[in-house]
Amino acid sequence: MGKTAAGLFIIAFVFIGYAAWPIYELRVLVRAIETHDLDTVTQSVYFDAVRTSLSNQVVAAYVRRSGVQISPIAHRMAAVALGIADPVVKKLISPEALSDLLGLGWPTAVVPDLPPGTVGLRSNTVGTIWQIFEGSEYGIGRFEMSGPEVLPPSQRFRLTFRLLQWRWRLVGVDLPENIQNLLADELIKATRTPALGR
Numbered sequence: 001m002g003k004t005a006a007g008l009f010i011i012a013f014v015f016i017g018y019a020a021w022p023i024y025e026l027r028v029l030v031r032a033i034e035t036h037d038l039d040t041v042t043q044s045v046y047f048d049a050v051r052t053s054l055s056n057q058v059v060a061a062y063v064r065r066s067g068v069q070i071s072p073i074a075h076r077m078a079a080v081a082l083g084i085a086d087p088v089v090k091k092l093i094s095p096e097a098l099s100d101l102l103g104l105g106w107p108t109a110v111v112p113d114l115p116p117g118t119v120g121l122r123s124n125t126v127g128t129i130w131q132i133f134e135g136s137e138y139g140i141g142r143f144e145m146s147g148p149e150v151l152p153p154s155q156r157f158r159l160t161f162r163l164l165q166w167r168w169r170l171v172g173v174d175l176p177e178n179i180q181n182l183l184a185d186e187l188i189k190a191t192r193t194p195a196l197g198r
Contacts, residue, residue: 022143022161023132025168030126033103038095046164049171051093053160057175058085061184087190088183098173102157105148107179110186119148121157143168 025044032040062068062085088110092101097109105120119125126132127149136145141163146156160172175183 022138022163022168023129023136025161026132026143026145026159027123027126029170030121030123033099033120034122036099038099041095041099043167045095045098045170046162047093047098049162050098050173051089053172053174054089054092055085057180058088058183058187061177061180062187065181065184066188085187088187102173105157107183111182119151121147125150 028040029044031037032044091097091109092107094109097107100106100108101120103120103122104114105118106114108114125148127135127147131149132145132147135149136143143161144158146153146158148156155176155178157176158172158174159170160174161168162171164171
């Protein structure tokens with residue numbers, strides 16, 4: 001009986017530790033965003049994966065809003081290999097720009113005018129530990145959550161973390177639809193504007 005109880009205690013301890021670890025890393029990232037600790041943001045984000053995540057969404061929104069028809073294979077190639085979304089996405093792939101996007105809730109690197117009432121991921125908006133746990137999804141080496149908690153689900157960012165080299169790192173940011181549309185509109189403008197000097 002004693003060995004069974006000890007085994008159950010160890011399993012419970014490991015489960016609690018595994019559940020709390022990515023939440024702790026999330027809160028470290030949010031705190032780094034708030035304090036403009038760009039070194040910690042850099043260590044907490046896998047920028048290549050985030051670039052792919054954002055590119056896929058911007059290209060999908062671009063196709064939806066512009067009416068351009070491309071095949072699914074071309075869509076993936078456009079988003080990843082050809083970099084169609086690069087004029088917009090490259091402005092978001094830096095510790096400063098990503099911090100502003102998540103911390104302010106608006107892509108100020110692309111559209112500087114912050115609308116009134118915009119809410120980003122901050123210590124006071126990300127939710128309590130219990131709210132984060134309750135609204136998150138876990139997998140083997142994967143953790144997903146959405147926030148800010150104070151916004152309706154359709155207006156939240158969805159963050160995906162992966163366990164990479166024994167550290168939870170942000171690998172994906174799903175944007176709210178209004179921001180996807182905004183970035184797609186900026187991409188449409190960028191692709192229609194003739195290059196300077198031509």
